[in-house]
Amino acid sequence: MTSHERPAAHKVLLVDDDNAVREMMTVTLEHKGFEVIAAANVSEALRFITTQNFDVLITDLHMPNPGDGFTVVSAMRHSQPHALTLLVSGYPDVQSAMDTILLEADEVIVKPFGVRRLPELIREKLLARKPAPRLEKERVGAILQRCMPVVIQDWLE
Amino acid sequence: MVHEALQSAVLLCIDDNQDVLDCERAFLETFGYTVLTSLSGKNGLELASIHSVDIVIVDYVMPDMNGQEFAIEMRRLRPQAPIIMLSALTDIPKQALKLVDAFITKDHLSSQLLPMIAQLHETVLAGYDA
Numbered sequence: 001m002t003s004h005e006r007p008a009a010h011k012v013l014l015v016d017d018d019n020a021v022r023e024m025m026t027v028t029l030e031h032k033g034f035e036v037i038a039a040a041n042v043s044e045a046l047r048f049i050t051t052q053n054f055d056v057l058i059t060d061l062h063m064p065n066p067g068d069g070f071t072v073v074s075a076m077r078h079s080q081p082h083a084l085t086l087l088v089s090g091y092p093d094v095q096s097a098m099d100t101i102l103l104e105a106d107e108v109i110v111k112p113f114g115v116r117r118l119p120e121l122i123r124e125k126l127l128a129r130k131p132a133p134r135l136e137k138e139r140v141g142a143i144l145q146r147c148m149p150v151v152i153q154d155w156l157e
Numbered sequence: 158m159v160h161e162a163l164q165s166a167v168l169l170c171i172d173d174n175q176d177v178l179d180c181e182r183a184f185l186e187t188f189g190y191t192v193l194t195s196l197s198g199k200n201g202l203e204l205a206s207i208h209s210v211d212i213v214i215v216d217y218v219m220p221d222m223n224g225q226e227f228a229i230e231m232r233r234l235r236p237q238a239p240i241i242m243l244s245a246l247t248d249i250p251k252q253a254l255k256l257v258d259a260f261i262t263k264d265h266l267s268s269q270l271l272p273m274i275a276q277l278h279e280t281v282l283a284g285y286d287a
Contacts, residue, residue, distance in 0.1 A: 020245075023267035024180040028187045090176075111176060115183035 015059035032119035061089040171201035198222030217244035225253035239277040
């Protein structure tokens, strides 16, 4: 894709405690047409999750405190369930994998994960993502009105 | 013309941190550069001996062969290739800094690396033209 064919900017929350990694990934994703908000730690990430809307979360699993990446994924899942969540981990151990499944992260990316393919991976996942079912609100009166002929027919029979 | 030449430059990145190396590669390829990567100075020298390398970007703190030791060997192998040294540290020995063309702290990589590469490569191209 050339720089002239940029799609609408999806908003990404990028969480990584390594300054060099975070800054280079930010510039790379921005150059590929994403809007990126970067957080250096869990506190920052949680603050962004509660104050802004995101399409995608990319978070490192192994930050200074144990379980940090999971905390961010879990917060995003609860606060913004429609957001695509990508968890980056250097150690694909069983417990981490199980926790991730329980948290329903969309993808576990094991390092070295090829940052080059990350923009394409995000777009593929966003395209493949099924829209969450929307529950339309309807007043009780409207439901009764709509169902009345069927109810009366059943009652007569 | 110079712009096209800059984009076709071959960069050799050496860092023992796989995450940083991956990001450097993605970052620089995004801006059109051809990037070779190595997790060690020794392997980096092997790559430099078999590939045409325009600019070298090397981390200072690495096991086995640090950035200073690498720069000494690289100067012997390809004296014309500029070397950019990176580090999370800021107190790099003066002897190491004398061996390289530029030094960038890792906290400023995304803002300083591209302009520095462009500047050094233009200098190299100007040397060829002269």
